[in-house]
Amino acid sequence: MRVRLTTLGQCRMILRxxxxxxxxxxxxxxxxxxxxxxxxxxxxxQARGGRLTSSQLRRRCWGAFIDAAWCRCxxxxxxxxxxxxxxxxxxxxxxxxGALALLAVGxxxxxxxxxxxxxxxxxxPQHIVTVSRTxxxxxxxxxxxxxWVDIWRNHEQLLDGVAGYSWKPFAIGLTISGRYASxxxxxxxxxxxxxxxxxxxxxRTSPPFNGQHSPNFILLSYETWRHTFSADPDILNxxxxxxxxxxxxxxxxxxxxxxxxxxxxxxxxxxxxxxxxTLVGVVARLRPRISEQWVDTALQRDISNxxxxxxxxxxxxxxxxxxxxxxxLISYAAAxxxxxxxxxxVIWSGRLNLYPRHAGAVTACRWWLFLTAKSVLxxxxxxxxxxxxxxxxxxxxPGRTTFIWETASLWIFSVxxxxxxxxxxxxxxxxxxICLRRLILPAHVGTSGCLLLGWVGTELACPLGHGLLHVxxxxxxxxxxxxWTELDQSWELLFLDQLKDEVLG
Amino acid sequence: MDTPIKLSHTxxxxxxxxxxxxxxxxxxxxxxxxxxxxxxxxLRRLERDQLIRSKWESELxxxxxxxxxxxxxxxxxxxxxxxxxxxxxxGRMAPEVKSRGTxxxxx
Numbered sequence: 001m002r003v004r005l006t007t008l009g010q011c012r013m014i015l016r017x018x019x020x021x022x023x024x025x026x027x028x029x030x031x032x033x034x035x036x037x038x039x040x041x042x043x044x045x046q047a048r049g050g051r052l053t054s055s056q057l058r059r060r061c062w063g064a065f066i067d068a069a070w071c072r073c074x075x076x077x078x079x080x081x082x083x084x085x086x087x088x089x090x091x092x093x094x095x096x097x098g099a100l101a102l103l104a105v106g107x108x109x110x111x112x113x114x115x116x117x118x119x120x121x122x123x124x125p126q127h128i129v130t131v132s133r134t135x136x137x138x139x140x141x142x143x144x145x146x147x148w149v150d151i152w153r154n155h156e157q158l159l160d161g162v163a164g165y166s167w168k169p170f171a172i173g174l175t176i177s178g179r180y181a182s183x184x185x186x187x188x189x190x191x192x193x194x195x196x197x198x199x200x201x202x203x204r205t206s207p208p209f210n211g212q213h214s215p216n217f218i219l220l221s222y223e224t225w226r227h228t229f230s231a232d233p234d235i236l237n238x239x240x241x242x243x244x245x246x247x248x249x250x251x252x253x254x255x256x257x258x259x260x261x262x263x264x265x266x267x268x269x270x271x272x273x274x275x276x277x278t279l280v281g282v283v284a285r286l287r288p289r290i291s292e293q294w295v296d297t298a299l300q301r302d303i304s305n306x307x308x309x310x311x312x313x314x315x316x317x318x319x320x321x322x323x324x325x326x327x328x329l330i331s332y333a334a335a336x337x338x339x340x341x342x343x344x345x346v347i348w349s350g351r352l353n354l355y356p357r358h359a360g361a362v363t364a365c366r367w368w369l370f371l372t373a374k375s376v377l378x379x380x381x382x383x384x385x386x387x388x389x390x391x392x393x394x395x396x397x398p399g400r401t402t403f404i405w406e407t408a409s410l411w412i413f414s415v416x417x418x419x420x421x422x423x424x425x426x427x428x429x430x431x432x433x434i435c436l437r438r439l440i441l442p443a444h445v446g447t448s449g450c451l452l453l454g455w456v457g458t459e460l461a462c463p464l465g466h467g468l469l470h471v472x473x474x475x476x477x478x479x480x481x482x483x484w485t486e487l488d489q490s491w492e493l494l495f496l497d498q499l500k501d502e503v504l505g
Numbered sequence: 506m507d508t509p510i511k512l513s514h515t516x517x518x519x520x521x522x523x524x525x526x527x528x529x530x531x532x533x534x535x536x537x538x539x540x541x542x543x544x545x546x547x548l549r550r551l552e553r554d555q556l557i558r559s560k561w562e563s564e565l566x567x568x569x570x571x572x573x574x575x576x577x578x579x580x581x582x583x584x585x586x587x588x589x590x591x592x593x594x595x596g597r598m599a600p601e602v603k604s605r606g607t608x609x610x611x612x
Contacts, residue, residue, distance in 0.1 A: 036570040037531045063541025070546035
């Protein structure tokens with residue numbers, strides 16, 4: 001007798017536990033049906049030793065979990081839940097976050113964005129400057145004759161070092177241990193990295209002193225070493241082949257170091273003789289407490305005195321490298337600020353009737369949080385896409401192509417800002433002011449021909465019955481383009497019953 | 506035009522069992538040998554598709570809770586007819602009940 005009672009108790013306990021899976025609204029009836037079947041089967045068994053054994057009875061009760069799971073989640077339920085989920089603010093945020101994550105994966109974790117935003121691995125980066133000519137017509141006139149660099153080297157009281165580099169990167173075919181890669185490269189003076197004060201990740205940044213000088217010492221960028229040559233730890237002093245010429249790898253530069261362009265993967269060291277009678281880009285390190293303007297004047301005066309150069313209509317420009325790198329961001333920030341001010345003006349004007357004016361503090365806070373999160377995600381996607389999918393940031397000289405791209409990307413960003421923030425506003429307008437769900441059931445109201453006699457537009461309803469949005473078909477000065485009517489709790493039953501049946505249970 | 510309802514073999518078997526007069530979940534399990542985890546979700550699906558209809562016993566049961574029973578609908582009968590044509594062996598798989606409510610003798 002005790003065993004049978006225990007069996008019934010165990011079965012009841014199994015059913016109770018399984019019932020927690022069943023949606024709340026159906027739970028009582030579900031449990032009642034199962035317990036009735038259980039009790040009936042148990043009574044027959046008790047009375048005349050029915051066909052079921054206690055283990056069979058328990059097994060049947062374990063099956064209640066599958067039934068309960070079906071009640072909780074089946075194909076129809078998933079379909080309905082999915083439809084309702086598309087209306088929630090969470091859906092928008094998840095989709096936008098997913099798009100940003102996809103972009104991060106697709107671009108290998110935003111290399112260009114990080115190159116611009118993060119501090120470069122230079123010693124005292126605020127003292128590193130480029131020297132260029134301004135007021136020129138041709139893009140090649142931005143650069144400096146190499147003979148001027150030799151003159152400036154004597155300015156020890158102003159400059160801590162100065163070096164030239166071939167300003168335009170070009171693609172080379174690099175072969176190391178049978179592995180071939182086409183990589184952008186620049187030729188730089190051998191002491192350029194000491195001007196930057198950059199410490200190598202592997203090896204050294206200047207050629208070994210052995211009495212002999214070879215022009216074919218090269219350094220690799222961290223990304224090239226890691227991704228193209230699989231982070232080979234024995235790569236130092238290995239012979240490489242650059243378009244048929246032999247070269248020796250003497251070092252790997254640290255992560256995030258890039259100059260003059262983010263796509264440069266190989267730096268070829270030269271003693272400067274190969275730069276004779278050529279135009280080069282110039283980078284210099286200022287001594288502490290020396291201003292750019294001071295250096296600018298002094299360098300220009302030196303050149304005028306030594307070479308008789310008149311700088312007619314032109315001048316020298318000394319420009320901090322870090323500022324030059326981040327210059328596009330300043331333009332982007334200006335465009336963004338303008339757009340944001342417009343956005344706030346639209347919200348505060350109340351023209352779109354967006355803001356839940358009469359809502360409580362929590363609802364208003366949720367409304368602002370959602371709008372902010374959505375807009376920030378949209379802007380992050382736009383900013384990273386514009387920076388990652390336009391040509392590499394380029395330190396100096398800007399050059400025509402770079403200038404065009406910078407201008408184009410700025411325009412794309414500005415227009416994109418306006419479009420995305422406008423979409424964010426329109427999406428916000430078409431959401432419930434209380435629960436932030438997307439409004440449904442659009443219904444056209446009125447007749448267009450009777451515009452002056454009545455209201456013509458579309459009415460949308462909150463899926464949970466919090467309110468109705470009236471959107472006019474045509475802007476009329478005495479009508480709000482959108483009007484939100486909040487419904488009181490008596491309307492909830494009308495909207496909620498079906499939703500609860502379908503989703504909430 | 507509505508898409509015709511096509512039953513799986515298991516659902517058709519359960520529907521036919523109900524048609525034969527086995528109206529309770531545990532009875533259907535006894536007759537078909539199907540586990541409860543199969544029978545009950547199938548009953549819910551059949552009821553959702555309006556092939557069967559459930560009702561609570563109205564008569565006063567002695568010392569036991571009222572049970573829920575299932576009845577086949579007109580639509581259910583039509584769908585079952587087409588299912589029998591699709592599954593010719595179906596007719597032989599469930600014994601037609603001779604005395605209805607064998608397991609309901611106490612009710």
